[in-house]
Amino acid sequence: GYAVARAAREAGAQVLLVSGPTALPTPFGVQRIDVETAQQMFDAVMARVAQAQVFIATAAVADWRPAQVAAQKQKKSPDAPQPAIALQTNPDILASVAALPQPPYCVGFAAESENLIAHAAAKRARKNVPLLVGNLGPDTFGLDDNRLELFDASGHHPLGAGRKIDLARRLVAEVARRLEASDSPAQTPPGR
Numbered sequence: 001g002y003a004v005a006r007a008a009r010e011a012g013a014q015v016l017l018v019s020g021p022t023a024l025p026t027p028f029g030v031q032r033i034d035v036e037t038a039q040q041m042f043d044a045v046m047a048r049v050a051q052a053q054v055f056i057a058t059a060a061v062a063d064w065r066p067a068q069v070a071a072q073k074q075k076k077s078p079d080a081p082q083p084a085i086a087l088q089t090n091p092d093i094l095a096s097v098a099a100l101p102q103p104p105y106c107v108g109f110a111a112e113s114e115n116l117i118a119h120a121a122a123k124r125a126r127k128n129v130p131l132l133v134g135n136l137g138p139d140t141f142g143l144d145d146n147r148l149e150l151f152d153a154s155g156h157h158p159l160g161a162g163r164k165i166d167l168a169r170r171l172v173a174e175v176a177r178r179l180e181a182s183d184s185p186a187q188t189p190p191g192r
């Protein structure tokens with residue numbers, strides 16, 4: 001996410017980064033809004049997304065949150081049963097943005113642990129986004145390098161392997177190309 005924000009800014013975009021807690025420095029020229037929970041991220045995105053031309057969802061948002069939050073430390077005692085933690089589903093931010101009446105160009109991410117091609121293609125269709133970036137999560141967590149695959153309506157294409165910042169620059173160029181293509185009338189002659 002931070003590499004993509006930096007690459008988009010370098011390419012000339014005005015970038016608003018809605019970020020969970022991290023030690024990473026904010027990329028130069030990027031405006032950052034800090035959030036701590038999935039609900040806060042949802043609220044921060046939904047309040048501002050109408051002004052966005054592109055929405056890139058890179059956050060690994062928790063799918064569930066505890067249904068109840070204890071105000072005080074929960075003390076253990078020798079006779080008490082194991083506590084159960086009931087969960088409640090978090091809103092899906094990407095799917096919610098993509099379902100807006102006039103959505104920005106939406107790009108999703110999928111970090112899978114197996115069957116990347118099948119899972120990522122299904123995810124793109126389920127969340128109804130034009131472009132989804134897939135990778136095998138365990139191969140990349142905490143590293144500077146990654147290997148990405150792009151999924152769109154016509155199938156999947158490798159974006160290549162390399163340092164995250166280089167892949168982010170390639171992704172931003174790819175998004176810019178697709179935006180321009182979707183703006184151009186079909187009869188535009190080649191070489192415009």
Ligand code: C5P
Pocket residue numbers: 038057058059060061062063090091092093094095107108109110111123
């Ligand atoms: O369903 P899954 O979490 O694998 O989908 C990943 C994609 O959906 C990512 O782009 C992620 O940022 C986005 N997402 C979201 N809100 C959620 C869960 C995932 O925007 N609650």
